[in-house]
Amino acid sequence: MPADLERIYGRLGFADQVLYSNFVTSLDGVVTLGDKPSAGSVISGRNQADRFLMGLLRACADAVLLGAGTLRATPGHHWTAEHIYPDAAASFADLRHKLGRKSQPRLVLFTASGDVATAHPAVVAGATIVTSEAGAKKLQGRMPDTCDIIEVGKSGSVDVARAVAELRARGYDVLLTEGGPHLAGELIESGLLDEAFITISPVVAGRDVDKRLGMIAGVELLPDRPLWSTLMSARRHGDFLFLRYGLRSG
Numbered sequence: 001m002p003a004d005l006e007r008i009y010g011r012l013g014f015a016d017q018v019l020y021s022n023f024v025t026s027l028d029g030v031v032t033l034g035d036k037p038s039a040g041s042v043i044s045g046r047n048q049a050d051r052f053l054m055g056l057l058r059a060c061a062d063a064v065l066l067g068a069g070t071l072r073a074t075p076g077h078h079w080t081a082e083h084i085y086p087d088a089a090a091s092f093a094d095l096r097h098k099l100g101r102k103s104q105p106r107l108v109l110f111t112a113s114g115d116v117a118t119a120h121p122a123v124v125a126g127a128t129i130v131t132s133e134a135g136a137k138k139l140q141g142r143m144p145d146t147c148d149i150i151e152v153g154k155s156g157s158v159d160v161a162r163a164v165a166e167l168r169a170r171g172y173d174v175l176l177t178e179g180g181p182h183l184a185g186e187l188i189e190s191g192l193l194d195e196a197f198i199t200i201s202p203v204v205a206g207r208d209v210d211k212r213l214g215m216i217a218g219v220e221l222l223p224d225r226p227l228w229s230t231l232m233s234a235r236r237h238g239d240f241l242f243l244r245y246g247l248r249s250g
């Protein structure tokens with residue numbers, strides 16, 4: 001790692017082939033705010049240390065995985081290191097170079113419906129869209145030239161294990177998922193998620209009429225299928241906690 005990045009975060013490294021997630025959660029376990037946009041930024045209060053970590057984790061990745069729900073909820077965003085934390089752009093680029101990564105991580109978008117905002121700047125900049133044959137038909141003629149498609153299955157949700165295998169076959173070995181909870185749920189259920197980075201923001205979000213999800217949705221593990229994890233590191237910046245859990249060896 002470039003010295004200035006290591007000075008801020010400490011040492012960080014990954015296995016050659018790995019899939020890790022990154023979420024910011026409120027004290028009471030909320031990561032989404034119903035229909036309100038940019039839930040992560042609201043929950044972190046645009047905390048600079050959290051944004052730095054998001055940048056660092058993106059800088060390490062060959063590709064950033066996203067469900068179409070998160071794309072819809074985050075207009076105008078780019079899932080790149082320098083977009084989220086421009087002050088360290090040069091060091092992030094240096095890190096990618098040292099790791100042998102391409103200049104930007106590939107954005108990989110999962111959609112069953114094929115309902116993807118093809119004018120979203122992150123899609124225009126280039127994305128790999130993972131969808132079914134039916135989803136791909138819907139996207140025909142609407143995708144920018146910078147995009148390509150991985151087709152998995154005939155229709156409906158794609159089998160994430162097959163999708164990840166196809167990404168690996170294309171050379172995307174180090175994968176970051178930035179969610180959201182439904183995609184993370186499928187990755188966990190399929191046993192594909194190796195590590196989870198969790199930022200605990202010192203804010204209480206509450207729950208009432210909005211559908212407010214935790215980090216995982218669409219799958220229930222407790223009480224019958226507990227998934228115990230291992231705390232790999234815990235860091236603190238002000239009132240924020242930055243946790244890294246291993247999900248394989250628990």
Ligand SMILES: NC(=O)c1ccc[n+]([C@@H]2O[C@H](COP(=O)([O-])OP(=O)(O)OC[C@H]3O[C@@H](n4cnc5c(N)ncnc54)[C@H](OP(=O)(O)O)[C@@H]3O)[C@@H](O)[C@H]2O)c1
Nearest residue numbers: 023024067068069070073111112113158179180181182183
């Ligand atoms: N706090 C945080 O750190 C954080 C991080 C990420 C996201 N979020 C928030 O999470 C919310 C979105 O939550 P979400 O759970 O709906 O997000 P999501 O998992 O990103 O999106 C769900 C959508 O992704 C597509 N998808 C997921 N799995 C698929 C599969 N196996 N095959 C095909 N398509 C698949 C489907 O898209 P189609 O509908 O197109 O079929 C599905 O409706 C947003 O509010 C966002 O801000 C928060």
